[in-house]
Amino acid sequence: MIKSPTAHEISYGLVELNPDGTIQRANDEAKRVLISEDGDSNYLFHRITNNEIKTKLHECFMGRANEFIVTIDNQPVFFLFHRSNNEQSQDRIHVYLFNIYNLLTLHDHNNWNNHLLSSIGEMAAGIAHEVRNPLTAVKGFLQLMEQTYKEEYSHIAQSELDRAIHILNDLMSVSKPEFVQEEKAAFNVCSKIESILLLFQNQLYDINVIKSFQDETAMVVGRRDQIKKALFNLIKNAIEAMSDGGTLMIEQYEDGHDVHINISDSGVGIPKDKLRLLGTPFFTLKQDGKGMGLAQVFNAIQSNHGKIRVTSEEGIGTTFYLSFPKKSQYSTQFIGGNTMLQVVDSKTDLTDFLFKNLDFYTREWVQYLEKNKSYITSLLKENGEMEQYDRAGNPIMKLVAQNILEIKTELIMDVAKERGVKSAKTEFPMHLAWELFQSSRGIIWNAIKSFYQESQNTLSTEEFFTLERNVNDIIDLYIDSYTAYYVNYKEDLLKSHRETVDELSVPIIPIAERVCILPIVGNVDTYRAKKIREKTLVRVKELKANQLIIDISGVPFVDTAVVNHLFKIVKGIKLLGCSTILTGISAEIADTMIELGIEIDNELKTRSDLQQALQDIQQFRIGKD
Known part of the structure; x- marks a missing residue:
């Protein structure tokens, strides 16, 4: 049985290996838990009897995982696989073994463990929430299909399943390294930042961009597309954090070993209790976010031998500090x-x-x-x-x-x-x-x-x-x-x-004293319907009209959203003291109105065509005279 540590120290196993898997050294805990005394071979896989551990360690050697958990003597043991690299080649591999129960007993003395468990819990809740939503929708539509089959239900269920699969693929892209990765190369990081900023040109009108590049020719080594995507996400997040404008500062400088890049914004900031969760899959502060962007950023930076940390203060802004090894450290390689x-x-x-x-x-x-x-x-x-x-x-x-x-x-x-x-x-x-x-x-x-x-x-x-x-x-x-x-x-x-x-598409024509006509011709999408509504209200107010004829006989098709906009016009001009006559309603539009539950009341009159509406107005005026 693995012994429990005291409250002030934690015992762990450590095995140091050559890249070919031969054992260099192992401490007592590792020998007792992992390595069998039987056999003279110094090859790790010949000294392990547990087949599950062999399989999972093999995955680590293949680059497909960096950690795993296996139950030994009824207790869960966490294995951490770490490669140490020098400038030219792999130097050593270290395998660490931690008894998870022993870690739990130290929670009063190790704040980081509380944070770890909390992060795991929140990540699990995020996964459950993100995946449950589309699966619940699929279940509902399958139940509807049992009663009445509609092709639309099948399409929606398929799209929701695709969404769930996409979420899980995003998670896998963070938790599991790519099997086929682009080659590492030296590239100019400042030029990459410039090209990224150009992509956001339309979103920078209200934002003051300050660039402070110590050396515009600075070269870093890594997987170019991964790092470019990470920089893109950080700059995108900074811009989105400043919806009312602000300052985006990007600094680049070097020291003896690293190229440093700092990305700062003067946005809303991040609460202190949430900072520790940044980079956790499915944790997000955005209403419509999925929490995968920063997780992929952290993964990309760290997998390219970079370092990342963040500071933030609510109402003041956030700064991400990145550092990458200088190209000169890899000059022989490249x-x-x-x-x-x-x-x-x-x-x-x-x-x-x-x-x-x-x-x-x-x-x-x-x-x-x-x-x-x-x-x-x-x-x-x-x-x-x-x-x-x-x-x-x-x-x-x-x-x-x-x-x-x-x-x-x-x-x-x-x-x-x-x-x-x-x-x-x-x-x-x-x-x-x-x-x-x-x-x-x-x-x-x-x-x-x-x-x-x-x-x-x-x-x-x-x-x-x-x-x-x-x-x-x-x-x-x-x-x-x-x-x-x-x-x-x-x-x-x-x-x-x-x-x-837009200016020409809302021709409100006065045809008599305080009587106007609005002929709408051509296709009407939601954007155009909104513009018609806005300009009609302004024009009716200017003309002091008390009666408006809206003729839609020239509109070939109107969807449900557009019908809603048209009836908002009726309600709006009623507030201005103007009544409405709607002419030219087609059978399709009438059917849409029935589907929407729109009822014709005294605030709206309908006529079959424009001629009939004009005759009614003329007769009304004659009667008054």
């Missing part, structure tokens, strides 16, 4: 053992080669387009783009040549903005622009291949992947920025057009 000077010299030669041969490869690129994508070249000639390429060369290849030594984020984004806005103004299709981008990428790599063939320079595998990452980072930043500026311009234009259409 530059194939060569010195940094050799790599820079090689890149300098490549830069000169790309500049000197820019015209040649631009012509080769244009010839490829004319031969294989003549539909694009015709459009480029109409817009005058081909002449610009003849003068200045392929813009993406030029950017690669300018930035291969050091990525200048603002330069790339400025060029992308100019070209993206110009393409949007000339209605150049986005899908054709993407074809140009991909063909440009191909011609750039053809040029790089020619450089190494002609110069007879050779690259190691790691050097090649470093070069590949740098070149594609430049191209991707340009494409992302171009797309964002193109879409932003189109959205602004669309918004402007829609506002103009």
Whole structure:
């Protein structure tokens, strides 16, 4: 039986292993609990008799888990699997064993244990809540289907099951490492932050963004997409915490070992008793949140050898502190053992080669387009783009040549903005622009291949992947920025057009003293119905109308939400002292009104068509005279 510790110390087992599984040392607790005395082998799996432990430890060696619980002598034992790494290779593996009952006996002396148990309880409650909701809906619709089969019920039940599966997949993505992960590489973290901020451009009007980058060329090592997604989520959360505006500050600096990134907001803050739960799956302070975003952030940072901590104060704001190992600690791994000077010299030669041969490869690129994508070249000639390429060369290849030594984020984004806005103004299709981008990428790599063939320079595998990452980072930043500026311009234009259409789509026409008509023509969605309601109330007030005819004979279809908006107009103008006559109601709209339970009372008159409504008004006026 595993002995219980005193109240002031906790006994635990520890086994130190080589990466191949051979035992280096084991303390007495580990020998007594885990390792059999039988056998002379020093191989861990030959010394363990418990098959369940063997299986679970094998999963840990395969990278599929880092901890598990197994019952030994009727007591639960928690196993923690930890790899220690040096700069070049795995150094040691440590397996820790904790008796969970012994941990529980120390709760009065270990606050962290209370927090752990509380977090587990809250996480379990969150899982139960998130998964129970869709499953309850599925159960209800299955019961309805037993009584009356409707295809709609089947679709809803299927979507709710998909939602439950999606929730569980999100949980698995946090609790279980990916079997297939992208390779680690060195990348410019400041340029990634710049590209992320560009994606939030439309949400930053009321927010003051302060960037303080000590070194804009700072490189970190890790899985680029994982870290980029984590930074995206942190910046997104910071922006959402400042719904009424505020300050977003992003700082970057270095010390002797790490690259540090601090992301601060002046938002609502986080209660102190909730701080410890950040990063726990299904814990969220958002009304519509699922609590998986920060869990994935913590997992991504830590799995890339980074560190993360957070401070917050309600009403003042929140700061996330991130740190990553500097690239120099991994220089041997990523530059194939060569010195940094050799790599820079090689890149300098490549830069000169790309500049000197820019015209040649631009012509080769244009010839490829004319031969294989003549539909694009015709459009480029109409817009005058081909002449610009003849003068200045392929813009993406030029950017690669300018930035291969050091990525200048603002330069790339400025060029992308100019070209993206110009393409949007000339209605150049986005899908054709993407074809140009991909063909440009191909011609750039053809040029790089020619450089190494002609110069007879050779690259190691790691050097090649470093070069590949740098070149594609430049191209991707340009494409992302171009797309964002193109879409932003189109959205602004669309918004402007829609506002103009809104002004023209509510033509309230005075036809007699204090009598107006509102003819509604065309499809009416919820957005348009809301605009009609708002402008009708204002116009009725301005005209001091006491009678309004709303003719909807020109509306082909109206859904339930739109019908609700129309009857809100009736109620609203009644408050202004104006009565309503509704004409042109189709059979479909009448059926919708019956479904909604809308009853016609004295606040609304209906007529079959506009002519009948006008005749009634005329007869009423004659009778009064």
